[in-house]
Amino acid sequence: MRSVFRILTSYAAWLGERNRALRHIVSALDYGYLYNGFLQHSDPELSKRLFDDYVSGELNWLLWKHVMPLGVIASLIEPYHQLMRILTFPSLGAL
Numbered sequence: 001m002r003s004v005f006r007i008l009t010s011y012a013a014w015l016g017e018r019n020r021a022l023r024h025i026v027s028a029l030d031y032g033y034l035y036n037g038f039l040q041h042s043d044p045e046l047s048k049r050l051f052d053d054y055v056s057g058e059l060n061w062l063l064w065k066h067v068m069p070l071g072v073i074a075s076l077i078e079p080y081h082q083l084m085r086i087l088t089f090p091s092l093g094a095l
Contacts, residue, residue: 015083018076025073029066 037046038059053059085091 015079018079022073022076025069025076029069030062031066034062034066 033046033049036043037050041047041050050059053062
């Protein structure tokens with residue numbers, strides 16, 4: 001019983017490390033600007049920045065800079081996806 005507890009404790013610590021890595025990566029990038037300023041055009045405060053980035057060509061670099069880490073983010077999220085698949089087993093089929 002203690003070994004199962006140790007395994008679960010180390011797995012939770014491992015997930016916590018991945019969570020900290022995800023937070024670090026996402027906080028270093030500017031996804032809020034991309035979503036609210038570029039994709040949704042919903043934040044009027046970001047309109048000038050979007051226009052300036054578009055005219056200067058900086059928008060291409062900004063998009064590339066935010067696409068590159070998506071592979072790392074996807075790999076860090078994979079254990080959470082597996083955990084949710086296990087916790088929601090059996091999955092419901094078509095109703």
